Amino acid sequence: MNREMIAIRNLSKYYGFGANRIDALKNINLDVKIGEIYGIIGRSGAGKSTLLRCVNRLETPSEGTVFVNKLNLTMMSDPDLRLARKQIGMIFQHFNLLESRTVFENISLPLELIDLPKAEIKSRVNKLLHLTELKRHQKHYPNQLSGGQKQRVAIARALATSPKVLLCDEATSALDPRSTQAILDLLKSINTELNISIMLITHEMDVIKEICHSVAVLHEGEIIEQGPVLDIFTDPQTQVAKEFIKTSTRMDIPKSLRKILKPKFEENDTRLIRISYRGRATSQPIIGYLISHFKLTINIIQANIETIQEETVGVLVVEVSGTEHDFQQGLIFLNNNQLHIEIIGYVHRAATGFA
Ligand SMILES: Nc1ncnc2c1ncn2[C@@H]1O[C@H](COP(=O)(O)OP(=O)(O)OP(=O)(O)O)[C@@H](O)[C@H]1O
Ligand SMILES: [Mg+2]
Numbered sequence: 001m002n003r004e005m006i007a008i009r010n011l012s013k014y015y016g017f018g019a020n021r022i023d024a025l026k027n028i029n030l031d032v033k034i035g036e037i038y039g040i041i042g043r044s045g046a047g048k049s050t051l052l053r054c055v056n057r058l059e060t061p062s063e064g065t066v067f068v069n070k071l072n073l074t075m076m077s078d079p080d081l082r083l084a085r086k087q088i089g090m091i092f093q094h095f096n097l098l099e100s101r102t103v104f105e106n107i108s109l110p111l112e113l114i115d116l117p118k119a120e121i122k123s124r125v126n127k128l129l130h131l132t133e134l135k136r137h138q139k140h141y142p143n144q145l146s147g148g149q150k151q152r153v154a155i156a157r158a159l160a161t162s163p164k165v166l167l168c169d170e171a172t173s174a175l176d177p178r179s180t181q182a183i184l185d186l187l188k189s190i191n192t193e194l195n196i197s198i199m200l201i202t203h204e205m206d207v208i209k210e211i212c213h214s215v216a217v218l219h220e221g222e223i224i225e226q227g228p229v230l231d232i233f234t235d236p237q238t239q240v241a242k243e244f245i246k247t248s249t250r251m252d253i254p255k256s257l258r259k260i261l262k263p264k265f266e267e268n269d270t271r272l273i274r275i276s277y278r279g280r281a282t283s284q285p286i287i288g289y290l291i292s293h294f295k296l297t298i299n300i301i302q303a304n305i306e307t308i309q310e311e312t313v314g315v316l317v318v319e320v321s322g323t324e325h326d327f328q329q330g331l332i333f334l335n336n337n338q339l340h341i342e343i344i345g346y347v348h349r350a351a352t353g354f355a
Pocket of ligand 2: 048049050
């Protein structure tokens with residue numbers, strides 16, 4: 001179960017030469033295990049699409065190696081590559097369907113290209129129409145479909161050659177929230193029921209949170225953080241990861257407070273801290289304990305509790321006042337209880353109207 005389906009080793013990709021050279025990817029190392037959904041998150045221009053395109057050799061890496069199901073795609077001749085690509089399906093933000101072909105004909109295209117007998121094509125396409133709930137649209141043309149339906153056609157087409165891996169490039173970015181949810185649910189069931197490994201790229205932490213097991217944060221061509229989604233979510237190490245999480249939990253500090261935030265503690269300041277926890281730890285006993293045992297006064301600024309991969313994850317932003325000694329004791333207590341603490345900054349007590 002732990003064997004990797006995709007193994008990327010020391011992958012770099014450059015465009016252009018000399019002074020005009022763009023280093024789109026720098027020494028990427030990443031494993032997608034069999035049955036895993038692996039998310040890549042990053043800002044625009046980070047190199048996400050380039051990375052995905054190197055996996056199925058739509059782009060040729062400048063350096064390094066990509067293995068898919070143990071096959072070294074980097075070294076392959078064109079005929080071998082065509083064969084290997086049968087194992088890799090791909091979907092895109094803008095669906096890339098053929099407008100002149102019906103839903104049925106779009107899905108059957110990859111099977112026609114490998115000269116499958118007509119009867120076999122029909123039976124495979126029918127199964128895919130059923131899986132993606134498109135049976136009644138099979139004779140429709142793409143311009144008669146909604147975005148969500150178009151993406152389902154693209155997914156069915158990507159699955160036609162029975163791939164082991166599905167690559168998704170911003171597959172939900174052009175969709176409304178409801179269609180996004182439906183596509184994510186479909187990807188999840190493809191992963192669990194067909195045991196297809198998925199590598200997806202997105203700039204939305206919500207997508208990562210919803211379906212990924214692992215995540216890598218890509219920034220200016222480099223992976224700056226990677227690991228299980230729950231770990232990154234509760235204890236992000238880099239500023240970029242922290243920002244993505246903030247937008248997803250809608251836990252950005254109010255502007256009024258941000259304006260008066262100071263990086264250094266002075267006497268009579270209150271401290272603004274972010275507490276994250278997961279699993280059975282819940283917020284109420286923690287706050288209660290801090291107040292009763294450490295003579296600290298706590299004001300909850302923001303709270304967000306949700307379920308990620310069937311585990312409870314909570315994030316609290318609180319303002320803490322009390323002596324420095326009591327505060328340090330409180331921090332030790334929080335740390336000993338497997339809570340992640342981040343000190344956001346300090347605010348002069350009089351400034352908040354909170355004493
Ligand atoms: N064919 C190309 N020729 C030259 N530069 C390219 C080419 N493709 C990508 N780049 C550059 O490589 C970098 C990474 O681009 P890429 O498309 O992979 O980013 P991305 O993370 O997918 O961005 P977005 O979220 O906007 O889709 C960018 O600086 C881009 O301009
Ligand atoms: Mg892109």
